[in-house]
Amino acid sequence: MSICISADKILYNFLASKSDVETSFNRVPDQAVKCGFGMQGVCCRLCSNGPCRITPKSPRGVCGATPDTMVARNFLRAVAAGAACYLHIVENAAVSLGEIGRGNSDLPLKGVSLLNELAGRLGTTGSTEEEKAVNLSNMVLADLYRPRSEKMRLVKKLAYGPRYEKWAGLGILPGGAKSEVFDALVKSGTNLSSDPADMLLHSLRLGIATGLYGLAMTNRINDIIWGEPEIRLAKAGxxxxxxxxxxxxxxxxxxxxxxxxxxxxxxxxxxxxxxxxxxxxxxxxxxxxxxxxxxxxxxxxxxxxxxxxxxxxxxxxxxxxxxxxxxxxxxxxxxxxxxxxxxxxxxxxxxxxxxxxxxxxxxxxxxxxxxxxxxxxxxxxxxxxxxxxRKKIAIDVPVHGYDDVLTGLSEKTLKNFLGGSYKPLIDLIVAGKIKGIAAVVGCSNLAAGGHDVFTVGMTRELIKRDIIILSAGCTSGALENVGLMSPSAAEQAGPNLKEICRQMGIPPVLNFGPCLAIGRLEETAADIAAELGVDLPQLPLVLSAPQWLEEQALADGAFGLALGLSLHLAIPPFITGSETVTRVLTADLEQLTGGRVIVDGDIISTVNQLEAVINAKRSGLGL
Amino acid sequence: MMMKRIFIKPELCEGCKNCQVACLAEHSPSRSVWFVNLSDQSSQPRNYVELNNEGRPVPLSCRQCDEPECVSACVSGALQRDPATCLVVHNQKQCAGCWMCVMSCPYGMILPDARESKIAVKCDFCADRGTPRCVEACPTGAISLIEAPSPDTDGEYYVLTGGEQQ
Structure with a gap:
């Protein structure tokens, strides 16, 4: 029986040996034939006149929807669904924080210093830590529940300054996050919006709400409750x-x-x-x-x-x-x-x-x-x-994984590791020892060459070219299980990066953890940009979600685009049926936020493109 | 001698038109289903999905007739039946665009090109591929590839039912 391949050979061999267990890997061949209309985003099944599909002989839906409208509606709905997921997570986290603050739980707060720091930054009142916890929780929840006509109040304090100004100028500061999701569903409904530009801007607003609240605020609240990350070696696999x-x-x-x-x-x-x-x-x-x-x-x-x-x-x-x-x-x-x-x-x-x-x-x-x-x-x-x-089931745990995965990287621990400032990293970038930074994030899928095949292949090629990797999401699981997050992976890096990693005892691929930590990468990037006195799009930094899987990844991606970053995807996000949406996302957007999507399904060609972006940004900084 | 034929089981067709997307992709510059321009009205698939009298979808493509009317009608010699593959081959360079083939095909499977209406366009069996794209793209098995005995073969006469040889 043929099964999907994986970059993780031990995992693949384990699954191949389990002929009596059916997993996703077995189902890939049976689902190999894809629907071309779905792939391009030009199947519309919003109403009973459909499903309508775009072909040269049927260029519009029954209602008159063009491929641009269909694709934009489908894309906005996907981003809204993804945003909803992360907003659900931050809502639950904020509720838990409030409950602890109110004394309705015996759980201690393990990250009180962060709570105090954040309270200072956000103007959270409270004479005790418990009060601050309650008030912070209330501030977050209030922003989530605002109507769309009221802007979320913490955005200005959470966002990187130059970005906030940019978003205000573009009119994409989000109103209440849940209302933004709600109205995205409204406007992408039958015979409502047909304007791809408006729907794409709405996607960016959802991206901002997702990133600043769903990702970054969730991290902070969890750090306050469960303790802040610390750099350490751990077993994985x-x-x-x-x-x-x-x-x-x-x-x-x-x-x-x-x-x-x-x-x-x-x-x-x-x-x-x-x-x-x-x-x-x-x-x-x-x-x-x-x-x-x-x-x-x-x-x-x-x-x-x-x-x-x-x-x-x-x-x-x-x-x-x-x-x-x-x-x-x-x-x-x-x-x-x-x-x-x-x-x-x-x-x-x-x-x-x-x-x-x-x-x-x-x-x-x-x-x-x-x-x-x-x-x-x-x-x-x-x-x-x-x-x-246990009496009935045979146990077969393969020898798998690594004992020395460097973990606990965060916006703070990385900075502390570097001596309290990003200057040492910036100096290495200026000196050309590190060419640039690639944030390899998002999911894992069983497409793009197989399980983690693109992620791992692309990462290996990037580090060969002295580009350091920061990973957040299922990409971290992929990269740690093939050894790229262990210090010995330095040997796979290019000569300059190898030397740095050896000196510091770190791998060339830094493990920030879950997809939520994409929020930490944004803060890291903002800190570096602040140190340099530039805006985020000027940094020699690229974002890649090579094996993005689902709607949440698209909401993360919308955040990346709002931040002004070049975002690579190995698989198009179901947009290629619309010339307008494809052009806006892959080209025109750069004039607005500085960000754009790069779609490339080939590893070497992708790395060439990402390296070219990094080199262009280096030139822009006079490096 | 055996020949390859596209075999249609209309009862399996769900009308998804994936065969048409695949055909458009194969005859586009990128050859990619992700990137073919589905809105380009100067392009056309060489296969069709039409509703029959009962409102059920039926995939249609060139039948590669044993005695093709289009070949008989072709005055320029652009249409030929390849004796090796038994496929009806259209040489676009030689086509005069007289539309005799278009008028003579009893199944409507050869049409003027949508771009300039200068030459005829028909299924080329994805010339240099082992399996036509429409066959690979069909999710239900309504369009399949079979090996059938060439009618030029001497001896036994085969009847095809349900794709099985009897």
Whole structure:
């Protein structure tokens, strides 16, 4: 049986050996024939006159919609859906922060210095940390819930100064984030907007709301609750799984929910329950972005966190090892495909947020006040599952991953690592030792050459050319599992970058963690730009989401474009059916925000293009 | 001798027109389904999806007739039946644009080109590909590629039903 290939050879061999387990990798060949209209974004099924499709003989939909209108509507809806996802996450995080501040939880705030710092920056009042937590939570939620006619108030304080002015000038400062999503759905409805330019500008507003709130604010709130990242070496890959423990696999994006398991699963009570079942204890096994987030804050997780195993499309394989006893999910990427594997491996599923409700999962509605009850149910079910299934299920954990992945990179820890300022990095860029920065972000997909094939291939080629990589998202899972985030990866870099990495003991690919950390990359870039006294589009920095998967990635991408960055995608975002939308996104936008989309499905050609962008920006800075 | 033929099972067609997108892509500069200009009204697919009398979609393309009317009608010699492949081949350079083929094809599968209306355009079986793009693009199996015995072969006579040889 032919299956999708992966850049991760051990993973591929493991899946190929499991002929009795069906995963996404097996389903790729059966879905190889794609719909050309869908690929180009010119299938419209908004109304019962359709679905209408664009061909030379049928150049407009029944309603008169042109390909430009169809593509813009489809694109805006996708960006709105993606923005909605991240805004849901920040909403939940803010609610948790408020609950802790109000004393409705026994959870401590592990990042109070950040809370105080942020309160100062945002003008959050409060004489105690608890009050500040409540007030910060309220400020964030108030901005999310404003009508669209009221601009979000924190944007000015959160955005990089020159960008804020640019956005104000373009009229793309977002109103209340949820209202922006809501009205995006309204205007992209049947016989409403037909204006591609207006819909693309709306996408940029959604991008700003996504980036500043859904990404960056979520990170800050989680840092305040669970502790700020610290740079450390960690184990990553399937090798983190120890079959002697009751292994609770977590999938999602919300440490604000999953985090309640950190102390409860390592409590003496939990340990004695585990021992009674014949296990050494409980472990949280990280999968997808929430695992990446826990890895990032690994310094505060304790031993109960086994480590991060891999990205979205490794999750089915992880369950297929047989060593997982329970799955707890709270968001994507919780693939529908895990359900059959869970059934086969006798793994019960729990869900803490009904937005990621799996058919055969038990839903435990999340409420911070009930955290001990929720955790108690998970502990009980985990122990029961372990006792019941381990006699029946064969365990096969492949030797996989690396023990020395450099983790914990953030906008702050990188700066501190460099001595409290980005100047050393800037000096290396000025000297040409580091040619530029590529932020390799976003998802993993099973297209673009196979699982992580483009991401890994492109990254290897970029570092060969002395371009340093910052990674956030499922790309991190990909790159750490092929060794590119271990210090020894320096050997794969070009001569200058290799020398720097060797001296500093770092890999050429820096692990910022989950896709939420795209917000951290923005802050890092803004800090560098501020140090240089320039705006973001002038930096020798490119953004690539080579293996973008879904709507959230497009919302992230809209943020990148609003920031004025060149954004590479290996697969077009379903826009090529519209000449106007394609032209605006790949060319004209550069005159507005400074950003543009580069679509290229070939690794070498992509790297040539990205290097050319970096060289042009270097010239612009007189380097 | 065996020959390759496009075999249509109309009952499997869902009317997605993916065969048309694939055909347009194959005959466009990029050859890519991502990048072919679907709004270019001077381009045309060489295959069609039409509704039959019952309102069901039916994929249509050149039947590569054993005794092609278009070849008989062609005055310039642009249309020939290739004895090796048994395909009806159209040499665009030799085409005079007289439309005798267009008028004589009983299935309407050869038409003036949409760009300049100077020469005829028909299915070229994706000349240099092993499998025509429409066959690869069909998600339901309504359009498939079969090996059929050439009518020029002496001996047994084959009847095709449902794509199976009997």
């Amino acid at each position: 399937f090798g983190v799984v120890d079959p002697d423990y009751i292994n609770i696999m977590v999938t999602g994006h919300q440490q604000s929910l999953i985090g309640i398991l950190q102390d409860t699963l390592s409590s003496p009570a939990a340990e004695s329950i585990a021992e009674a079942s014949g296990a050494k204890g409980f472990k949280i096994v990280g999968s997808t972005c929430v695992g990446q987030d826990m890895q990032l804050r690994g310094a505060h997780c304790g031993d109960v966190f086994a480590g991060h195993t891999g990205n979205n499309f490794t999750s089915e394989a992880l369950i297929a090892t047989g060593a997982i006893d329970l799955v707890v999910s709270e968001f994507n990427c919780t693939l529908p495909g895990i359900e059959t594997v869970c059934d086969q491996m006798h793994v019960p599923q729990f869900c803490l947020d009904d937005v990621s409700k799996k058919q055969n999962a038990e839903y435990l509605p999340f409420n911070l006040k009930d955290r001990h009850i929720i955790a108690g149910k998970i502990i009980g079910a985990g122990a029961e599952s372990y006792a019941a299934r």
